[in-house]
Amino acid sequence: MTENSEQPSKRKARKQKKFKPKARTPRGFRDMAGAELQLQNHMLQTISQVYEAYGFAALDTSAFEYADALGKFLPDDNRPNEGVFALEDDDGQWMSLRYDLTAPLARYVAEHYDRLPKPLRRYQFGPVWRNEKPGPGRYRQFMQIDADTVGATNQAADAEICMMAADCMEALGIERGDYLVRINNRKIMDGLLEAIGLDPQAEDFDSRRLTILRAMDKYDRLGLNGVTALLGEGRKDESGDFTKGAGLDAAQIDKVAQMVSISANDRTSALQGMAALVKDTESGKQGLHELVEMAALFTKLGYQADRLAIDPSVVRGLGYYTGPVYEIELTFKAEDEDGELARFGSVGGGGRYDDLVKRFKGVEIPATGISIGVSRLAAALTLLGKGDGAEPAPLVVVTVMDKETRPDLMVLVADLRAAGLRAEVYMGDSAMKAQLRYADSRGARLVVIEGEDERAAGVVTLK
């Protein structure tokens, strides 16, 4: 009995010892390897080189920031500490993984302000983390590459970043016509709201402003009728869901609709159209002046509207922007794996955010910058057939017929390497068939087989 009663607990102990965790990537995260990773690294290098050529210098901040330093500036969200991965340190302070590379920059500038060059021109790439619901192609960790100029108020800094964005696309092999940097200015939006008589002191101003901007942002997808509905009573979509509108009257709706319908084909006429709608407002005039300055620089430096367009339907998130905003869009259409026509839309963007550093310093430190989302851009390059530029040197796999010869083959392979090739001796212990399968799965350009006859004759067979 005593023995029997001990048995189950012993068995249990053994069972616990043999606990086998399931090997799986955490929900919403992924591994990257092979051609996809090569392409990503190639893109990061290419964009870095463009940023470097413009005089931006690399910065790498840590993955963590104190939660209070990240603040409530999460784009698309506007809720403090939601959407981030946060944990409490053993000294009771809350840290969060960065959700973008802009908030850490603001902290960095505020922390080191006195010893930094002014303006500070830094670029940075690295993963960012968003604690959101994952979906197909929507991961909770992804790669961004940013460039920002901090400490310059003038529009040359904004214009330069837009031109640099265009340069990045072309450096990646995306041809003119297949991308477009669309540019607007937040101050013009504010001018428009003022021009249609919205009272900034009104209780519901913020929420109405948000509803109007969101409606304008949907012009691309919903067209003028959809936007008009969202500006007025609201809109029922195909699934029957109703979205409450901004409740504007007909005259107001008409002006906002005029704004989003302005064609982006020609910068001068786009600016004229915008001017007609906001000209009497202070912030509208200021925003227009800034865009006019930028457009003049674009023209001077040879960037036409087929690369850099003025487009009033660009709203660019709902976060911290205070002046010019810009969005990089891929405009080509391509069939995806399922034969569906894919349109890529935005692969990055940015704008001026003069208030972000102010949170820490109390004083305003102007800043403007861009963020490029590498993963979506990589998918686009692959569809464009531009994903192959990143291929490494050809790989040679040397098979092993007889283990005794491996040392000689390792000498051979060291010579191939010294000649600049990638080369390896098969390191497993399987038979030739498995070795050839291995060489195949590695994408080897050349397979070297040394058999007995070959060894006797001092030659190798190439496959």
Next chain:
Amino acid sequence: MTENSEQPSKRKARKQKKFKPKARTPRGFRDMAGAELQLQNHMLQTISQVYEAYGFAALDTSAFEYADALGKFLPDDNRPNEGVFALEDDDGQWMSLRYDLTAPLARYVAEHYDRLPKPLRRYQFGPVWRNEKPGPGRYRQFMQIDADTVGATNQAADAEICMMAADCMEALGIERGDYLVRINNRKIMDGLLEAIGLDPQAEDFDSRRLTILRAMDKYDRLGLNGVTALLGEGRKDESGDFTKGAGLDAAQIDKVAQMVSISANDRTSALQGMAALVKDTESGKQGLHELVEMAALFTKLGYQADRLAIDPSVVRGLGYYTGPVYEIELTFKAEDEDGELARFGSVGGGGRYDDLVKRFKGVEIPATGISIGVSRLAAALTLLGKGDGAEPAPLVVVTVMDKETRPDLMVLVADLRAAGLRAEVYMGDSAMKAQLRYADSRGARLVVIEGEDERAAGVVTLK
């Protein structure tokens, strides 16, 4: 009164609105910029190229793993889920940031085993996170670059990685004689414990084994007397702290002392010395056989003991190793900033870990690999004066005397860029003195000043 009673809460609301977080890097984390970051990126690229040449292919896993997948294999620690940054996902699952790149590899191999080439040869670099007490030069996030061969049982795979480690050091400009890869085998350690009569079934075997290995590991620092004390009753250090010893008897201590005193100068005599101490034990014989095989390959491929040494005092952490272990040591001495003589010691290492994937799969999948700690290596390269190889193209800063001319200067700078230079127009609005200071702080090689006279004459002044 009513008005007065409302005042404080209004004031409070305004105060809360003006909350200014302190801008600071989280405790134990840091930013990296300038020459330091350039050097790190250069090193990652150089080591990646060596790994690539050997046929290792890049992999990038996500920062998070499920906590159960990381398991209790944290090196130096052996305690489950301590020393890591962990958080609970909204579905109740615990995730941890990776503390090394080996545990994620084990998970990756187990998850994708059927579709992976066998052996799998992958390299990976990226930050790892340790939730430890930070100290001077000791950060809670740092960069590693690993290479592993998974699925090869033979010692050619281990030997290859040791030779590749030596190649990495030389590719970085560290000269022969300034580094040493020291190699041992865990099975020989087990053989030694068996040879001195330790009973693996004894209750206190694990803790005594640990104490003995830790004592051997200290041979470098404490010398033979220190190790002898730690093997016997124990040792009082200079501060008066007493470390309890392993409690071995004189004959046992003598054999362990003989083992650690074996000179690493000559591989053949080192192997003979080890053989004399463990030859009668099964695992000792097995370990020796493996080292002999590796040494033969080193000799065949021209790597002498000044690069790859057999050294019985290498213990290499206390974690998951099952066979050959290796450690990359920098052997040159250099003065640090304070004029102190600095010895760098280990900048990386690794070994065979045949059990790590077994946790997930149940079956043993052999693996051997190396991990290089980039930060410590970077500090060493800087002291060696080898840190400059990473310099980017020279930077040209063009100053702005009169804002009206900025567009023309931006055209000039675009031309310089097209000619392969890094070039920028000063983007701030400060006076010339501040602009020159800016150019200086950016490390500009060339400063372009266009004044009125120059503009009239169509020339620029170079400084």
